[in-house]
Amino acid sequence: MKLINNTSALFSCGFRPFFLLASIYAIVLIFFWVLFWNGVMILPETLGGPVAWHVYEMLYGFMLAVMLGFISTAIYEFVSFTGISRQQLMALVLLWLLGRISFWLSGIVGLIPAAVFNLTLLMYLLVLLTPSLWRDPGRPHMSFIYTFVGLLLIECGFYYSALTGQAVMPWLYTSIGLSMIMIIIAMSRISMRVINGMEEGVQLFKQDVEYLARPPRRKIAIFTIALFSLAELIMPGNLINGWLALAAAAAMLNLLNDWHIGRPLFNPWVFSMYAVYWLMASGYLFIGLSILSDVPEINGARHLLTTGAMGLAIFIIMTFSGQVHTGYGVNYRPWILISTLAILVATLSRVLIAWPTMMEHSASLILISSIAWMLAFSLFIIFFWRLLTGAAIDGREGCLD
């Protein structure tokens, strides 16, 4: 049996190859990471060392792949007159793959190939997207372009620091902030369509639900997160950052106002998205508290943002738009709940490592966290392999709307 019996279907829309690659890569990365953490194997020599490898690949490998899949699909909904062709999509996938390979080999072949492929990937994406989003009347979706430009600039800074032998981690921490912003923007688009029943063929509620993702609240959240991330880049460890992180946490809680819409909130899709914001708020809360109380270990709190908010947001985006755009209609199946809980378990056990009394259990906690994470995305691959590689259910080509 051929694993992929229909490459034409696989490349018919952006989400298909990228969601598939992202979920596989999520497992690969964590698999190697946990083996390394437990001393079973050493990681290939890469720039910045193992921690930089872990963060960089999770963000610019895994997260970016999902965002590429999301935006190359959503572009058809944002602007109907244009899109990304099959050849352009293949080029994006190829660049992404080259970016991954070159980064893994960066210890052997040097930084330049990794920098070239990874930066070209983002630049090529911007070349593809910017003209149509710019021509869109009122330019409602340019915020995606701005965040991708931000990501590109930070990635440039990352490679510049690596080339000149300076610390690379501050750039990666800033990338986490930008990823949060990207998720907030993407989720505001998805949530409006999902909850208000604007997504074609998706009717979550019988009655009309009034939900508005209000721009001012979102902008306050984006502003405070951006401020914190920049401050952290410019003056790491400064107490000012602590207050800014608390401001970001409060702004995220403020964003939840939009979501307090009564019973519809308890729909599993809606509640999962709601939980993402809670995870972000608690992440920034703990980051702020640990900076202000002078606790050096804030990586536990950071994992509330990455494993928690980012992991859950990505999983929800992939399962929801994966079902919608393959024409299967949304269905909250039991395995989705299992995966969601697994991501929460992964987050909680990773965060607990930072707890002073839990230090001694760190090896088993990281194992639990990794297994839960890999379980969540394995289930995704098992249940989505056929959907993503097969033709759309009604035989239509391209991105189903």
Next chain:
Amino acid sequence: MNLLRLWLRDLPAYLWSGWGAISSLFLLLALWQWGNQVYGDLVFPAPLDAFIVLKKLLLTEQARTELLTTGWRAFAGFIISIIIGSVLGITAGLSVTASIMSRPIVTVLVGMPPIAWIVLALLWFGATDMTPIFTVTVACFPIVFVGALQGARTLDGSLKDMARAFKLPPYMIFLDVYLPHIISYLFPAWISALGMSWKIVVMAELLATSDGVGAALAVSRSHLDTSATMAWIVAVVGLLLIIEYLLLEPVKRQIERWRNE
């Protein structure tokens, strides 16, 4: 009663929307922290240090008495000024002649610096409770007066006529026609007056009395204790924020609902 029920129903959503305000306040604290890093602990103590001092202060019996004293003085002056200001303002507003005549007097009262009132009050009442209370009253009075005056002046004449045509009893005319309109002018004036009363009372105490937050500020100034100074400021401003956002703002929203409906 109805107002209370509405207030309780909207309270959770209202409280939750406070996170936006809290976020802004944290940004202010970040700015404060930055000021500390530029100017040093002596000139501009860090927020956390001020909070620690504040916590210590609040645990002492004396600090609570100071806060209560100041609160009572501000409140007394505030209540007197809103009673006199509202009654006189509405009365003046109902008559064109009276409002034309009272205008210059209000201008004089607004123009009179509070510090001058403190000096006068010191001469009249000495270092007693009356000095800060009087200063607060005269400083807040013109704000409330102008608010009440404008509320009464802008009453819709045709509504008045309609009420008469329907032969509404006077108390209903007052409660259902005049009051909602006037309150929507009065309430913002009361809130400004409240903020004013806190500022004035602390200043009056600093100059004129030996107890209260103002006097405590004077002591911390003479000890060059900037942390304690900041702590007192945080205490006063914090109390004001709590009163304004937890008490007055929700009531104001309820009262002004008719504007949006």
